[in-house]
Amino acid sequence: MVSLNEIITSVMNFIMLNLKFFIQVLIIPGLLFILLFVTFAVWFERKYLARAMLRIGPLYAGRISGFLQPIADFLKIFTKEIIVPSDADRRLFYLAPMLLPVIQALTIILIPFAPDWVVFRGSGFSLILFFAISGLAPLFPLIAGWASNNKYTIISSLRTAYLCIAAEIPLLLSAVGVVILTGSFDLIEIVEAQSKMWFIIPGFLGAIVFFIGILAESERVPFDIPVAEQEIVFGWRTEYSGILFMLTMMAEYIGLLSWSLLFITLYLGGYQGPILFGMPLVSHMFWVLVKLAVLTAIIILFRTVFPRFRIDQAIKIGWKYLIPIAIVNIFIAIIVKTFFPSII
Amino acid sequence: MTKKNQTRRLIVWDVFNQVYKKIIGWGRKYSLWPAHFITGCCCPEFMQVAGPRYDMERFGILPLPSIRQADVLVIIGVLTRKMASRVKMLWEQMAEPKYAMAIGACPIDKGPFYDSYSVVRADEIIPVDVYVPGCPPRPEAMIQGFMILQKKVEEGV
């Protein structure tokens, strides 16, 4: 009979063997980082919105400036009752909010935080893998909308499908511009190629299209049509309560995290940046986190400045304006690659 | 199972229970989510409370669109018979630990419409936790109502 401490010792040396992998999965680009980012993003958005509305925002939850507010929300929701509508499809009703954050978090494993600090190299095709995984994400609002058997959610899930059509193609085309500049699909090589100059300068048009595509994919304000409170109560999240509702809210912020990380790797030179007092690994991660903070702050700023598009306007923007600009950006990339290769 | 183990286990369970109650009570206290639901004529005053000067979000009170996620059903202003049937329906759709709050003199005892044929009192419809008198009550009175509700929520975990 295998004794208890034998099992423990074998598990321990398995962990010691590939310690780096466990740190990556559990700590930095993994679980702890995502949860901390979601908590901070929720607090930052509520405080930032309150400032824009000349208000104070959450204050008494954490004595200093309400920084424990998301934790208070989580504790309350954790003990709330989960209501499943009687004529809803039970299995799909539970499935959709559970898998959505998983899928969106899955895309973060491909993002390099340092030259050798990436969970899965993707054998040279990590950009295509990223788009393949994130292409699954709009599927789950459809399932949730259909399963909760409510008129608002059906309309909202159809709108998610429309929005995904409008935003996917411009995103892919602008990513093609970057691939032409570097000549490879591997995210690490893309970041290495930006050591001299970030791609936002030569591929500026592509950066704009990609940014608008991010807003549409992660359903941030000018494009938060599927979750339009004013028309369809809470979009496809209407019927969820308790921990399922918290999972859908987390999915929104994880989507924002994964798409802004991709924007940083493609256009803002990933982990490039001056090495700070001799520790390359930490400084690389530091630069990624700084760029991430700046980018998410800008995206959250949009919530206070813009009203919302109609779904037909969003599709018109996606097809009529973004795709031609993306194609023009591809031509510019080709010209830059052939005639002035020295810039990159 | 010796007597000593049993008492030790009971002590451990009791300590865990106290800690659990404290934490969950604190969590629920600072995250009371009312639903977007206005029943009567005190609603401009409730907007002022949600506005910048009185700002109920300091206490973590964030109005949410859907009734499923709400845990406070706030009756703001006069409650007529037609609205009362909807309030009853909403009360049953809300997820447990739910609380109710009646703002204004009308839900308490019909206020200035004491002899109207279509106004009802709030406690004829749903069990109300906190009443805030006034027509319309001052914003400070509404916030005090929320604070009383918070104390009640924290103790009644």
Next chain:
Amino acid sequence: MGEETEKKIIEAIKSNFQDAIEEAEVLRPKRISITVRNNKMFEVARFLRDRLKFDYVLSVGAVDYIKENRFQVIYYLLSSKEKVVLMLRTNIPRDKPFTPSLISVWEAVNYHERETWEMFGITFKGHPNLTRLLLPEDWEGGYPLRKDFKLSSSEGG
């Protein structure tokens, strides 16, 4: 500033409908009140809209004179040109409360006629959908605005 426009309007009405008009008078500047026999209501209304340009409907009301056992239905009309308010009145017996609906003349009286039917029980013949507008769906408490409806009697709903 006198009341020439109002007098001109009354002359025009009187000349066209001698027998239909029971009484027509100028209450004060910019206020005219004419009482029309019930069966001639439709022609007078069409005349007012086409010839005298009373095209804007303010609302429709009724008064219950229980002592004289009659209802008085009042159409409040406004002429957007001369900016004069005209009250088109007609008296109907309390036991047979029927009056022709003027919805084909002015489309905007739809909701007002439904409300008057609901409050007084006066049926407007020809109205496409005389259904509940303000009272709850399951209201059997009679017609509230009639004088014989006791106040604060809450047996309805």
Next chain:
Amino acid sequence: MSEKSSKQVMRISWGPQHPMSGQVRILIDTDGERVLNIIPDIGFTHRGIEKILENRNIVQGVVPIERMVMVDTANIALSYVRAAEEILGIEPPKRAQYIRVIICEVCRILSHLYGFGLAAEACGGYPAVFLWSTADREPFLDLMERITGTRWSYSFFVPGGVYADFPDKIKEKFLATLEYFEERLEAYRRAWFENKIFESRAKDVGILKPEDAIRLGAAGPNLRGSGVALDVRKDEPYEVYDEIDFRVITQPEGDSYARLMVRYLEMVESVKIIRQAIENMPSGPYRKFVSPLKRLPKGEAYSRVETARGELGVHMISDGGTKPYRIKITSPTLRNLYVVSQMPKITEVLLADVPVILYSFDPWYLDADR
């Protein structure tokens, strides 16, 4: 609209519990995103005010009628009080009329700000402007508290004048508030009317032609938004509006953007009116005492007042008792709601346009329900 078989038409109900619907249930028949017809189901706050007022004498009656539109209390109380004065045949002193005009115009600003904020919220959850409008109401509420004692339902108008005198100490504070408010109006214009996304959401959405507006009975700013210049303050000047010069604002386009622009410019106009009223307000008595137990002479009176939502009329009939025999209230929102319900038959409406159109009419459902 081709007649869709009932299978394809989906009826959505925006019940009383809905972020965008106030105390009303709006049934919308849609085919996909296109809206076939809108049916407002009102009556959720029907308190039977007309029946209650038959049980109140003329001084008590101000309290229930004021609660019809809590945001715009003064204008409605004014129409009730003017009807009572017309029956009694008395004329309030000059100073009381000036005080009444000041408070009515402040109420118009408060009400337009509220409608403005809700329209911003309807165009796409644009919380900043809604909370700005809530913030900009606070200084006016403080002033009203100084003059009348309460923030919202003042009960300040009494047949024969006003309840208390206008304290001269707060004249400078009043004028300072107006200056501050004009800077804020400038901020609204930059942040809101020049916002491209709002223009794309509100321009030529819900177009109401002038003849449709009159035929369907639109009221107030919605009528003036389609180019029809009907304003009771100019057509039938009551109180001291004939001694104050101001402009009736109309916009030719008649879409949601135009209606909001009319409300915005009316706020600018109201500030001018208040300034003139404060400057040339005469001194003298502020009230001619009328005892509430006085028997009303037999007679009737129909008083018209331009509230923020449109023209409201109170028809008071008295048979000689201390309590009026019958009071008929002409509510502007009931007319506006009928226009909204006929909108899909006039222009093409998408589901996302319904809140924009509905809140460009600035409905207040308690006003329609009475």
